[in-house]
Amino acid sequence: MEGSSQGEAPRRLEGKYLGMACCWALGLATLVAWNCMLTIEDYYYKLFPKYHPARMLTLIYMPFAVVSMAILTYYESKIDTRKRNLSGLVLFFLSSLLLLLLDLASSGKGGIGNFIGIGAIAGSFGVADALLQGGMVGDLFFMCPEFLQSYLAGIAASGFLISALRLLTKAAFEKFPNGLRKGVMISTFFEFLCILVYAFLFPKLPIVKYYRLKASTEGSNTVSADLAAGGIHLNQGDENEAKRHERLSNKELFFENIDYAVDLTLIFVLTLSIVPGFIYEDTGSHQLHSWYAIVLITVFNACDMVSRYIPLVEFLKLKSRKGLMIAALSRFLLIPAFYFTAKYGDQGWMILLISFLGLTNGYLTGPEQNALGNLLVLCVLCGVFAGVALDWGPIPVSWKKPQIGWTKLNFDGSCKGTAGKASIGGVFRNHDAEFLLGYAESIGGATSTVAELAALRRGLELVLENGWSNVWLEGDSKSLVDIIVKRKQVRCKEAQRQVSHINLIMPELQNCVVTHVFREGNRAADKLARIGHQLQKPKIWRHIPPDDILQIVHEDAKGKIVFRRR
Structure with a gap:
């Protein structure tokens, strides 16, 4: 060539x-x-x-x-x-x-x-x-x-x-x-x-x-x-x-x-x-x-x-x-x-x-x-x-504010042992991250799944009582979110009863979203659920959060990132 x-x-x-x-x-x-x-x-x-x-x-x-x-x-x-x-x-x-x-x-x-x-x-x-x-x-x-x-x-x-x-x-x-x-x-x-x-x-x-x-x-x-x-x-x-x-x-x-x-x-x-x-x-x-x-x-x-x-x-x-x-x-x-x-x-x-x-x-x-x-x-x-x-x-995790016109419920269940004493807790906040309402109570013996479902059910009851129609529901149990969103079956009769009650309430809301967040983004609800173990009867806080979660609420409002190990 x-x-x-x-x-x-x-x-x-x-x-x-x-x-x-x-x-x-x-x-x-x-x-x-x-x-x-x-x-x-x-x-x-x-x-x-x-x-x-x-x-x-x-x-x-x-x-x-x-x-x-x-x-x-x-x-x-x-x-x-x-x-x-x-x-x-x-x-x-x-x-x-x-x-x-x-x-x-x-x-x-x-x-x-x-x-x-x-x-x-x-x-x-x-x-x-x-x-x-x-x-x-x-x-x-x-x-x-x-x-x-x-x-x-x-x-x-x-x-x-x-x-x-x-x-x-x-x-x-x-x-x-x-x-x-x-x-x-x-x-x-x-x-x-x-x-x-x-x-x-x-x-x-x-x-x-x-x-x-x-x-x-x-x-x-x-x-x-x-x-x-x-x-x-x-x-x-x-x-x-x-x-x-x-x-x-x-x-x-x-x-x-x-x-x-x-x-x-x-x-x-x-x-x-x-x-x-x-x-x-x-x-x-x-x-x-x-x-x-x-x-x-x-x-x-x-x-x-x-x-x-x-x-x-x-x-x-x-x-x-x-x-x-x-x-x-x-x-x-x-x-x-x-x-x-x-x-x-x-x-x-x-x-x-x-x-x-x-x-x-x-x-x-x-x-x-x-x-x-x-x-x-x-x-x-x-x-x-x-x-x-x-x-x-590490995964950076933070609590997210809801959109204007929406109310966000973070809920959690706490259980000591496989079927030991259980308690529930939850916190409601608006689009400005302002504390609206918190709740906590002991529910006696229950599994962790039943405790999570009970926390969500109690939160939904409070949603109806307060007239909130656009609600973002968020918990740190992935299995619970799958039960509600993907309609996964549960074998426990008490869990089935809780799911039935939840399914009756949710259609009454105008808009409802259920999501999962890591525990690091659900700290306020987690803290209230643990407080529930100490209570003799159900307790509700309105507008002013308890001192135990006051700092967490302020940190969430500022968008604090908590790192989670994989």
Whole structure:
């Protein structure tokens, strides 16, 4: 092939723009399946509320990705790039198909078995990511910069496009969980198309043939199958020329670019300690309710995608290696910013903050990943893994105010022993967190479930007595919430009697919502329930709380966060 030994590609080589489009599509394919799983986390939280799916699935995904990438990096010079990339695409396709089949087979039901199956698929996504992302970055690093930039832009676009698709499916099929399968079906079909693109279209482009032949003559041992797919076979003279070039060892490459490696690790440590776990579990619901986390994820992905194009403008590109390090370190100031925004800020400030996180993530990632291949992808995955691990920390819990016009009841039951002495307690507050009413009493011998139900029943009786029509009922017993909301059956006759009484009262209310909160967000009711053990007869406090819970009521009104260990 003419010009194969020159330093620059001949101008007449065709296929550059088609090659950029192929690279963008392959970048999209690299993370479209994983992003599809991430953006339906709200659906998984309904199926698996006890398993922290946003954190657990990422924590499963990352060890497979990091270990696979480490192995592939060590043996990089001996692994055929074409087979590696095709294996990654095929594994993404098969795993996406399995995710769809699992949801169909289980009819969209929860349970530990289905969660283990989804976790196994998340692990296979990690292996596929290591195969494809490292292989593609290494392969495109030999070619023109526009190819690598297009590939990385495709990776960023996958998050935004899938998030936008999730918003559309949620809007169109919010009452039909089966609508979520449409997004998985689209990603599965797209992965199949990308297998065909990489196998048959991309290697036949003239500009791709040129760069791969050039890489081979400069000592690369991993592109022979790519050349054969493009119809090029090396002669003995080309092979002898290749032998005269030696590649730097992984160790030499790493130490020459250690600052880039550290930058990437720090960038993703921070990003993945916030997205997606913190977003789905620790930011509350605000006025957007179930849409809130999805909107935040979409905004993050949109800003991440846009910012990856910023370095294409020459005067906006950050070229200083020292400047990149300073910028990566300064992003850690976002940690207290997110903490105080979650505690005191409204949804507008959180959206602004997540936008900045996305912009800096995409802008700072581009220059480093353009600099090196497999080693930097390994550093990315190590940073992601560390971020996910750091995200698995204590859960910040706080009491939330009801909306204007609503009254909130926090209730709790206390039981000493399996069926020992039990007591109940509860507290009513308005949208300004003002104390309206509190109650506590001893109910004699009862199980913990009966005590929780009795606390709720007594609270509902007081709701009717005081004429409150819009009521938010909140307790720290997940099993009780499931009994009331999901109509789960109870065997105990006394519990059945309490449930029947509750079911008679609730329809009389204009609006009624029942939710679960961790005990750290239910401290006032918990304290009143324990006070009930000391009472000889039922007691009610109106407008002025008892001294025992006065401080808790003030702290709840200020939005105090109490950290809960997992």
